[in-house]
Amino acid sequence: MNTTTESAVTEAELAAGRRAYELDRKHVFHSWSAQKQIKPMTVTRAEGSYVWDGEGRKLLDFSSQLVNTNIGHQHPKVVAAIQEQAGKLCTIAPQYVNDARSEAARLVSELTPGNLDTVFFTNGGADAVEHAVRMARLHTGRYKVLSAYRSYHGGTALAVNVTGDPRRIPNDYGTAGTVHFHAPFLYRSQFHATTEEEECRRALDHLEQIIQLEGPSAFAAVVLESIPGTAGIMVPPPGYLAGVRELTRRYGIMFIADEVMAGFGRSGKWFAVEHGGDVMPDLLTFAKGINSGYVPLGGVAISDEIAATFADRAYPGGLTYSGHPLACAAAVATIGAMREEGMVENAARLGDTVFGPGLADLAAKHPSVGEVRGTGAFWAVELVKNPETREPLAPYGASSPEMNTLIAACKDRGLLPFANFNRIHVVPPLNVTDDQARTGLGILDDVLGIADSFVTA
Ligand SMILES: Cc1ncc(COP(=O)(O)O)c(C=O)c1O
DSSP states (O other): OOOSSOOOOOHHHHHHHHHHHHHHHHHOOOTTSOGGGOOOOOEEEEEBTEEEETTSOEEEESSHHHHTOTTOBTOHHHHHHHHHHHHHOSOOOTTSOOHHHHHHHHHHHHHSSTTEEEEEEESSHHHHHHHHHHHHHHHHTOOEEEEESSOOOOSSHHHHHHOOSGGGGGGOOSOSOEEEEOOOOGGGOTTOOOSHHHHHHHHHHHHHHHHHHHOGGGEEEEEEESSOTTTTOOOOOTTHHHHHHHHHHHTTOEEEEEOTTTTTTTTSSSSGGGGGSSOOOSEEEEOGGGTTTSSOOEEEEEEHHHHHHTTSSOOOOOOTTTTOHHHHHHHHHHHHHHHHTTHHHHHHHHIIIIIHHHHHHHHHHOTTEEEEEEETTEEEEEEEEETTTTEESSOTTOOOHHHHHHHHHHHHTTEEOEEETTEEEEOOOTTOOHHHHHHHHHHHHHHHHHHHTTOOO
């Protein structure tokens, strides 16, 4: 959805933006940042696939913010549903039934694979992961958790310890019982693999070996992003997710599919685990795309077996805002809009016909592109200093002056990118038009020309 009746940015909007910036710098404490070193961009307006910055510049949003505005900004059907719900019932304690939550839970059960028929709603993704792990521990009576390096599962105490990227390190006191393993990533293979098949088989052997070395009966859960998102959109090779499912069954371990970023259409299917064939996780965590982030919401979809554990035994956990009516009404309207407007199909089509071929062309043309990979509206461009050695354009866990130059160049040309370490991700709303998608790729082409000048080989 993109507006056709766009008004010019007014002086009042710009003044409000300047005031917001001033107050922000005085009073707002930002996530993951050295507070004095940041110059956050002001957003004064957002609509469809665009945002406007504090200087009134219009930027094509190829980030979907934190990969959550899957239906774009200010979708009128969802805005109207939130307004309607606000007029009816803004909030209610979680022990009471409300129609928005009941319908949102029904829709999640209908869309998720297999028998994930019960839903516990949370405030976002991290607490969804926390609760999924807690459920798995109580269900199995075991404590330890397996998760992948190069993963992100959230910023709260347990979720950040389950995380496999450098954000874990300053937060990890070693108490989480988490053991990390290498998931498949052929371009930087830990297993000296040269084909997807080898990478898949060796990654599964490695996982099994870790389970055996650490004590097969110790593990409550494997937590795995069905497609790792922030860590680099490494689409698992065919057979990997099914292999993990088989291993977890064999050792009595619960399989938690983290679909916080990859879910709700991002990958071109409702849930990314569906790319792995007939794989049914025991627990599935979601957030972001469930309602495009219009109101904070996450949750855990629970298998009938795990739900049965808590049929006559109280679940020791809860949240004041579990199933918040405004968030759930936004979820119902978002899923409705996605279905009516064929957004998941559009993401799949864009991946096959625009992003896949377009990014492959960029990779062929620019020596700074080590690899492009992805599916649907979920793509990563891996930037390197040297295509032979694959030395990344920024070290793992950090940015670099070169990457900062590229991000600034994107913005100067009207593109808001999602960047992490040495990568630029192409993750626009699922309903971005073909023209907008091509415009974004065109800007990227131009910016990659600058990236090529950093190549030293
Ligand atoms: C895969 C995954 N899991 C969990 C989270 C945490 O979600 P939240 O930031 O809503 O707590 C994220 C956030 O980016 C994520 O990408």
